Amino acid sequence: MTQTSTARLMDGTGPARRIVERSAARAAWISRETGTPPCLATVLVGDDPASVTYVRMKRARCEKAGIASRHVGLPATTTTAELVDAVTALSRDPGVHGILLQHPAGPHIDERAAFEAIAPHKDVDGLTLHSFAAKSFGLPGFASCTPGGIMRLLAEYDVELTGRHAVVVGRSAILGRPVGMMLLAGDATVTYCHSRTADLASIVRQADILVAAVGRPRFIRGEDVKPGAVVIDAGYNPGNVGDVDFETARTRASLITPVPGGVGPMTIAVLLEQTVDAAARQLGLDPGAGVG
Incomplete structure (x- = not known):
């Protein structure tokens, strides 16, 4: 590599837009084929302003891409056991294809226990031990x-x-x-x-x-x-x-x-893409299909 006077910018907005556009086209195809749109569930403990804003933004991006969203808002007093129960219920719900637990969940919460309640096939945020191990060993799985x-x-x-x-x-x-x-x-x-x-x-x-x-x-x-x-x-x-x-x-x-x-922008784009991938697999479709 040689020294340059001014670096070229690695703009993420363009690549992210293309990923989202492709994901939106695939989400529409899934909806037509099955009558069921991909669905991302967001889970938020408490009302931290930054976390509330992040979740709202993610839900809005889902809507624009044709991805349904379901929000589970829990009080700040929620215990680890209660959070694990809420996440487990979403993992078992066939109408939910991806789960995003907004973090930090609070100093009193065992976040690792809560993350591990996410079923691996719905871990579209790539935060479980299963997902980390899969990507580390080059196996199929969701990336963080x-x-x-x-x-x-x-x-x-x-x-x-x-x-x-x-x-x-x-x-x-x-x-x-x-x-x-x-x-x-x-x-x-x-x-x-x-x-x-x-x-x-x-x-x-x-x-x-x-x-x-x-x-x-x-x-x-x-x-x-x-x-x-x-x-x-x-x-x-x-x-x-x-x-x-x-x-x-x-x-x-x-x-x-x-x-x-x-x-x-790339982070959000990958989240949407992985949600669509998860939905395709759970609905019995080819994850790579749906786009010409």
Whole structure:
């Protein structure tokens, strides 16, 4: 890779729009073939303003794509057992094809127990242990949506993974860990880092592909970006600020995602696509059919 004066933007809005359009066409086909539209159930504990906004946005995107939505709103006092019961009921409901549990669910909730109540064939957000294991071993399964969106974005921009050193800064179960495993499956050499990694900057400087997913504004300094690197900023902090110092990083990177407009649109698009895939399978249709 060679140094460039200004990085090319990896815009996620265009690729995401094409994924959503294709998903909408397939959702319409499923509805015509079976009389049943794909259905995504959202589960929200409490009334955290950010979570309420995210769920409302996801439901609105579903409606535009011809995907039915069902919402289960639970009080903030909901116990883990009550949440598990609600999710289990949705897992058993044949009218629901995908389940999205909005997180965080609250400090008193055992989120892992709640996620594991999602039936694997309805885990369209890709958060169960089954889904993580499936993607890690290259088996059929649902991707965690943000990592799945990142991989689609890398493919959209023809980023070669084989033999490249990918550095993932972040180790969350929904982003950092699964994206590292997906990069490894693509034949990249992967290094995991986090906020407590010793001499983090020296490792970041080795990255041909850098994924920032640590949840701290401008945590990655531009001067630590390897010239010519591909920078994926999966952070979203108050003020529309990512985890990378964008203005300085773009003077060294070859490709970089903007915040917003990079990874975010791809996350929603993958969620909708996987919901349609799940519906097709559960209704006995070929998941790849329905689009000319």
